[in-house]
Amino acid sequence: MSLFEAHDLSVSFGGIKAVRDVSFTIRSGEVFSIIGPNGAGKTTIFNLVSRFYETDSGSMAFDGVDITGVPPHRIAEMGIARTFQNTELFEHETVLTNLLIAHHVHRRTNLVTDLLFLPGARRQELDFRRRVEDVIDLLDLQSYREQPIGGLAYGVRKMVEIARALCLEPKLLLLDEPSSGLNPEETEDLSFWIEDIVEDLGITVAMVEHDMNLVATVSDRVMAMADGAELATGNPTEIQNHPDVLRAYLGD
Amino acid sequence: MRFVLKTNYAQDVNLFLHNGQRFWYGLLALAVLLAPLGLDRFYLGEFAYLYIWAIAGVGLMLLVGYTGLVSLGHAAFLAIGAYAHAWLLTQGVPFVLSVPLATAFCAVIGYLVGLPALRMTGIYLAIATLAFERIAAWVIEHWESVTGGHFGMRVPDPTVFGMSLDGPVPFYYLCLGILSLSLFAALNLLRSPTGRAFIAVRDSEVSAESMGINLARTKCTAFALSAAFSGLAGTLFSHRIGYLAPDAFTVQTSIQLLLMVVVGGLGSLQGVVYGAIFLGLLPQAIAIGRDVLPQWIGEIPGLEPGIFGAILVLFLIFEPLGIHGRWVKVRLWFDQFPLYRRATYKRQRSYLRTERVR
Amino acid sequence: MPPVFCLRSRRANTTLEILQLLIIGVSQGCVYGLIALGFVLIYKATEMVNFAQGDMMMLGAFIAFSLIEAFDWLFAFVPVLAGLPGASFAFAFLGTLLVMAAFGVVLERGVLRPMIGEPPFAVLMLTIGLGFVLRAVAGAIWGNQPRALDSPFAGGTFDIGGLIIGYENVAIVVGTALLCGALYLFFRFTRIGVAMQAASQNQLAAFYVGIPVKRVFALVWAISAAIAAAAGILVAPVNLIDPLMGFIGIKAFAAAIVGGFGSLPGAIVGGLLIGIAEPFVALHLPPGLSEVSAFVILLAMLVVRPQGIFPSLQQKKV
Numbered sequence: 001m002s003l004f005e006a007h008d009l010s011v012s013f014g015g016i017k018a019v020r021d022v023s024f025t026i027r028s029g030e031v032f033s034i035i036g037p038n039g040a041g042k043t044t045i046f047n048l049v050s051r052f053y054e055t056d057s058g059s060m061a062f063d064g065v066d067i068t069g070v071p072p073h074r075i076a077e078m079g080i081a082r083t084f085q086n087t088e089l090f091e092h093e094t095v096l097t098n099l100l101i102a103h104h105v106h107r108r109t110n111l112v113t114d115l116l117f118l119p120g121a122r123r124q125e126l127d128f129r130r131r132v133e134d135v136i137d138l139l140d141l142q143s144y145r146e147q148p149i150g151g152l153a154y155g156v157r158k159m160v161e162i163a164r165a166l167c168l169e170p171k172l173l174l175l176d177e178p179s180s181g182l183n184p185e186e187t188e189d190l191s192f193w194i195e196d197i198v199e200d201l202g203i204t205v206a207m208v209e210h211d212m213n214l215v216a217t218v219s220d221r222v223m224a225m226a227d228g229a230e231l232a233t234g235n236p237t238e239i240q241n242h243p244d245v246l247r248a249y250l251g252d
Numbered sequence: 253m254r255f256v257l258k259t260n261y262a263q264d265v266n267l268f269l270h271n272g273q274r275f276w277y278g279l280l281a282l283a284v285l286l287a288p289l290g291l292d293r294f295y296l297g298e299f300a301y302l303y304i305w306a307i308a309g310v311g312l313m314l315l316v317g318y319t320g321l322v323s324l325g326h327a328a329f330l331a332i333g334a335y336a337h338a339w340l341l342t343q344g345v346p347f348v349l350s351v352p353l354a355t356a357f358c359a360v361i362g363y364l365v366g367l368p369a370l371r372m373t374g375i376y377l378a379i380a381t382l383a384f385e386r387i388a389a390w391v392i393e394h395w396e397s398v399t400g401g402h403f404g405m406r407v408p409d410p411t412v413f414g415m416s417l418d419g420p421v422p423f424y425y426l427c428l429g430i431l432s433l434s435l436f437a438a439l440n441l442l443r444s445p446t447g448r449a450f451i452a453v454r455d456s457e458v459s460a461e462s463m464g465i466n467l468a469r470t471k472c473t474a475f476a477l478s479a480a481f482s483g484l485a486g487t488l489f490s491h492r493i494g495y496l497a498p499d500a501f502t503v504q505t506s507i508q509l510l511l512m513v514v515v516g517g518l519g520s521l522q523g524v525v526y527g528a529i530f531l532g533l534l535p536q537a538i539a540i541g542r543d544v545l546p547q548w549i550g551e552i553p554g555l556e557p558g559i560f561g562a563i564l565v566l567f568l569i570f571e572p573l574g575i576h577g578r579w580v581k582v583r584l585w586f587d588q589f590p591l592y593r594r595a596t597y598k599r600q601r602s603y604l605r606t607e608r609v610r
Numbered sequence: 611m612p613p614v615f616c617l618r619s620r621r622a623n624t625t626l627e628i629l630q631l632l633i634i635g636v637s638q639g640c641v642y643g644l645i646a647l648g649f650v651l652i653y654k655a656t657e658m659v660n661f662a663q664g665d666m667m668m669l670g671a672f673i674a675f676s677l678i679e680a681f682d683w684l685f686a687f688v689p690v691l692a693g694l695p696g697a698s699f700a701f702a703f704l705g706t707l708l709v710m711a712a713f714g715v716v717l718e719r720g721v722l723r724p725m726i727g728e729p730p731f732a733v734l735m736l737t738i739g740l741g742f743v744l745r746a747v748a749g750a751i752w753g754n755q756p757r758a759l760d761s762p763f764a765g766g767t768f769d770i771g772g773l774i775i776g777y778e779n780v781a782i783v784v785g786t787a788l789l790c791g792a793l794y795l796f797f798r799f800t801r802i803g804v805a806m807q808a809a810s811q812n813q814l815a816a817f818y819v820g821i822p823v824k825r826v827f828a829l830v831w832a833i834s835a836a837i838a839a840a841a842g843i844l845v846a847p848v849n850l851i852d853p854l855m856g857f858i859g860i861k862a863f864a865a866a867i868v869g870g871f872g873s874l875p876g877a878i879v880g881g882l883l884i885g886i887a888e889p890f891v892a893l894h895l896p897p898g899l900s901e902v903s904a905f906v907i908l909l910a911m912l913v914v915r916p917q918g919i920f921p922s923l924q925q926k927k928v
């Protein structure tokens with residue numbers, strides 16, 4: 001069953017076509033990877049899905065609902081969470097606050113109840129706090145709970161960002177180069193966590209990734225791109241041996 | 253050094269982390285409550301004035317320190333609150349209704365000012381609010397039927413249910429009470445989703461959006477709230493000066509408000525109070541200095557704003573975290589006595605962090 | 611809102627009157643444009659916003675005032691220069707540019723360099739504080755009473771078929787044109803000018819290719835300070851010099867944003883737009899509105915076209 005469908009997505013910036021007529025589907029419960037050389041338009045696709053960029057043509061549907069014209073903040077409410085290539089955390093706050101911010105989509109209070117901190121607001125805070133702890137447990141972040149992001153190592157930040165995305169309790173998780181900047185050991189841990197996220201939490205994962213080892217280990221299906229267009233889609237072994245993909249990476 | 257053993261989640265939600273904090277803040281509350289017993293009229297008035305600044309500061313801190321939006325025009329909200337309140341009083345609206353009405357009016361204006369601000373960041377917003385302040389000042393100066401124009405208007409005495417609050421002691425308690433409520437409301441806000449949304453917008457707009465935070469609504473809410481607090485301070489301020497005239501609210505007032513939150517320490521509510529104390533004490537210090545120093549120094553035009561400016565520059569270069577930041581560092585130094593690392597608070601400079609893309 | 615403002619019915623009917631207003635507007639607009647140019651130069655190169663630009667103009671005017679007095683005294687001993695009209699003005703003009711350029715460098719070294727990498731808001735606050743300090747310093751040295759600059763352009767007028775054009779207005783327009791031309795040539799054809807453009811595009815990349823970025827920053831501040839000084843000297847015959855004259859910097863700031871912050875021609879165009887609007891608003895609309903017309907234009911611009919006339923910035927990339 002398909003969770004996400006994109007039809008003929010195109011976008012261009014100042015005359016350069018960054019994405020050209022790309023169509024793909026993400027099936028419920030799978031790990032879908034997008035690979036390709038630098039500048040192939042992989043992150044641009046994520047930015048289109050997050051609605052940071054306006055699509056020039058084409059359409060996207062999530063869970064059967066058309067999201068081509070939905071404002072960016074609604075995307076998270078509908079159940080799509082994402083991480084960023086170079087981490088975009090809330091730098092001055094602690095890990096705990098960062099994770100609590102992600103619970104914004106679940107808020108039931110409004111400005112007035114917040115100002116007065118009525119019992120409902122307190123109950124909600126306790127509820128959020130408990131749910132944050134579940135994610136902290138899952139990703140082993142206990143020792144960083146009270147630490148400000150500014151002082152954390154890059155690898156930890158990457159994990160915190162995944163944790164923050166998980167706090168949204170999404171249906172679809174977009175990971176933008178989750179392994180960049182991680183050492184081989186951390187990358188291996190990451191592959192286990194991705195499997196946990198898919199199997200234990202039932203979250204579908206789409207990721208943009210350069211590390212072919214990681215892609216081959218965790219992915220169910222892979223889409224290869226070059227110059228903004230789709231080259232091929234299939235299982236990891238198919239894609240690794242696909243002539244067009246080899247040509248895009250290695251040249252003629 | 254104190255280690256807090258947390259045994260339930262409520263400890264992360266409560267206002268006070270441990271009993272030590274409860275004790276010290278309780279002592280502070282007792283001191284300010286009993287202050288009228290030991291202080292004379294003049295100092296009570298000065299304290300009330302300080303509280304009024306702090307109320308406006310809470311509003312500006314929410315905007316600048318927590319939402320990351322800069323306003324160079326907050327004097328306008330102070331003025332609008334003061335004029336609206338005074339006008340309502342002259343129309344026979346009772347004090348207890350007039351204050352919330354004037355505050356709400358400021359919130360609406362703040363929301364409207366926030367609307368065009370959505371598409372602006374940093375410097376654009378600062379200059380737009382400055383423009384708004386100039387235009388508001390112009391309207392106040394020329395809308396004579398309501399504001400009295402250049403001649404100004406007298407502010408009726410505050411009375412609540414037939415009881416006059418005009419004396420120094422009742423006015424002191426009025427300001428103290430409203431400041432306490434403001435601080436309490438701001439603290440509540442910051443431990444709930446609305447306040448966290450502000451912080452998210454401050455630290456990363458893209459990230460906030462991908463967390464489902466509506467940027468437009470959050471920024472407008474921040475503006476409206478901030479304007480409301482400033483307007484609330486304005487209503488009290490009108491009673492403090494007793495007679496409203498356009499020159500009571502200038503660009504310099506806006507700058508002083510900003511100075512207060514920067515010197516106090518951006519991103520901390522304690523900083524507001526420190527900043528207000530600083531702002532209240534500085535003119536006194538300058539007055540004393542004038543008596544001591546040679547006469548020609550005292551006669552320099554623009555000396556007071558000049559000193560304000562110099563202090564601002566020094567703080568920004570040497571202690572960008574303000575008085576509160578310095579206090580946290582000192583406390584940490586004592587906590588970790590021989591092991592304190594100077595680099596703990598050394599901020600990583602991000603030379604590449606730019607908002608510009610070509 | 612009740613109708614509290616009565617519209618004045620006086621209108622500029624003849625072409626002559628319109629031209630007259632236009633000339634006043636253009637010359638005032640050039641001054642705004644020059645100050646705005648300083649803002650934009652600094653912003654483009656260093657991503658800092660110098661709110662004290664107007665106060666640097668004020669300082670330049672005061673320094674020129676003192677230098678003219680000094681040269682007047684000095685040239686009394688030099689037979690060739692004594693009595694030569696405008697000699698001390700010319701020397702003082704150049705001297706002021708040099709002094710202010712040096713001041714710009716000192717300012718950059720001492721105050722602004724520690725702020726590289728700090729959030730833009732902090733720099734903004736810092737320069738606001740700096741403006742207050744400069745005003746107090748000028749007040750301490752030159753006092754508070756307005757002074758007139760002994761300029762050869764003061765007072766005289768051309769009369770072209772009934773159209774009265776003051777020398778000082780011509781001087782402002784010509785001076786602005788010359789400065790802009792010189793800047794254009796500098797950025798287009800000199801090595802360091804091109805290097806500055808590169809640094810303003812991408813500091814780190816410029817650093818990697820061997821451009822001395824720090825020296826470039828100092829130079830940018832020097833140039834901006836000198837431009838501000840030139841604006842101060844040119845405007846001095848029109849407005850008197852006093853420590854608060856720098857407040858027109860706020861309007862110049864509006865001009866810079868209207869023009870599209872980050873665009874040099876935009877700064878001049880924005881300045882002209884606001885400068886021209888003011889005398890017409892003063893004549894046709896309620897009293898006092900001309901003082902805020904710059905801000906009304908700014909707000910209207912920000913709502914309708916926030917990127918300004920000549921857009922130069924785009925959104926952040928993730």
